[in-house]
Amino acid sequence: MISRRTFLATTAAAAMAGTLKSHAGSFEGQTLRVQFWGGSDGLAIQKYVADPFMKATGAKVVVEEGVTSASIAKVTAQKSDPQIDVAFLDDVGVFALNRQGLLDKIDLEKVPNAKDVYPNFILDGGFGIGFWTYITTILNNTKSPAPTSWEDLWSPAYQGKVLVPSINDTQALLLTVMAAQLGGGSLENLAPAWPKLAALKPQVFSFIENRALDAQALQAGQATAAVDIPTYFKPYMADSSDIGVATDLKEGYFAITGAAVLVKGSRGNRDLAHAFINQALSPEAQAGFATDVWYGPTNQKTIVSESAAPYVVHTPEQLAKAIQVPRLDLVSKRPEIVQNWNKIFNS
Template sequence: MNKCLLPAILATALLAGHVQAQSAEVKGDITLTAYSGIFQDKYVEAVIKPFEAKFPGVKVNFFPVGASSAMLGNLRSQAGDPQTDVVIFDVSTSLIGDKEGLLAPLSAADVPNLADLVPQAIVKEGYGPAVTFDNLVVLYNTEAFPTPPTSLSVLWDKAYAGKMAITSMPSILGSGLMVMTSAMLGEDYTKSVTASAAKLAEMAPNVQTFDPKPDAYTLVINGTDVLATGWNARGQYYADQSGGKLGVMLPKEGSILQINTINLVEGAKNPETAKAFINYALSPEAQAAFTEAMFYAPVNAKAKVSDVATARTVAGQLDKMLPLDWGWAATKSDAWNQIWKRQIISAGN
């Protein structure tokens, strides 16, 4: 045997042995709580199944929930006996969970892939980082718009009265729309949302529903509504699935960056396997796979994503994102929610 090859062969054998040992240590069932619907379908295929293949002794049970606020409610009700090990939900909700002690801290020793995340992904030192990036968009029915709209102001066009689905707070689609409306009006939302609230109240009579069911994407595709607010990743996916009936518009006035975080639940029953899953979910391969599957922008700087997919994610539109401190926004959530209920939604009745 060539003596020059011996060190390399030994190193390869040692690495293989380490991987096998690591796989043997990571075992048991964990429960992941995350978004239902198409998110669940794509996440299982792109992330969970490859993780289970890598760690044969692990079973990831996906518990689907429709909204971040409902996930937070579940964590609160189970605080004494958590039934979830890992949770994926929006950043404003995770910051509340951090504050209430519902989520556990993570370190680079626990999750080595933290070292390769882009700066925007580190939401709060020591806690769950971003796992996906997305942005708020206006959805439109392409048959109703031979010329695609370009401005947020289309939501105030009386020509579409009764044909709009606008998701209100407590969803962050509602708080995001308020911030975008403030930008359109030249208002500094960090000081006041009086002007944007009044403007959204003017829009309210045009709205067919503030609680789209089954979802805004379906309502626009089937023509029940012709305009809606939604998320770019799902919008891009459904644009393809609908054969082009659904259009996706990033308003010229700008949008907001939506961040989903991945978190270890305090008191998780299988924390070591949960940490291994979080590490895999943040890996370049998992990040690239989910971006290609559903157009969420990756958070790992080493993820290799096709140019075609990148162009349809927020990664190609970061210069159009409005500044928004989600930690600060979380402190305004209750007050803004009341504004939506009392001033905006009520104006449509």
């Protein structure tokens, strides 16, 4: 007899070995230069993509780390002599770099796992492909009624109980978009957001700046709701069942995609680069991402662990409700949002 956890781990390992078997030793001695995030995100990519890929193929993967904005800046600065073959970055990076003509289109025929990726994660006509997705939604104290709509944040039950994002975070921009939508507006028409946010002001417990303290407030019931990305609270939720994540809100939740791109003009073997991207799209790697960092899969065949399932968007029904805001348009609206946000909440 073996435990279910052991069985799943063994099955996943065997499947991952199968995914890479066709490349065994085929890239011996070759080097691929890759850029992706640091921290827990980078550790997960190293564990489930880079390390098994190097072991199976004999290739060397040289990693440079940086957030999406740094990756965009680096690829742009190196456009005359690209030093990065593959970059993993947020979806906004795909659009920003492709508008500058700095990406090559991914040959999906060379990426077998791409056939199982939900079509909406093939980005910008195939110049990027998503390998994980994470959401901005409402976290809640599970001893209180779970929210079913973003409108709940404005209800009397939440007065003085809501943890609101800092305006320095993208989550605040997305909350503004939702406020506009609830008032009949949109990203293109933010005017309804301002009175809606003004009405949210009495609901605010505090702004999210120290998630360790914010998690304590949420667990203690001092705050009963928080607008944020669930993975940021993960280190403080491991031993507590008092924080839940809303993955069934009436209006949906905002999704941001982590995507892979090929840098135009780089010197690395393109077959090697496509094989590396294929590993990131494998259901085994994506199951690992879900467990380790609470990022949802883009591959329809991914089996998410029971421990991660409540905190990630992973079913077809959930993914259908994911709101993907045009990120470049959102960035262009940032000055307007910041100005009005500060007038409302700092007055």
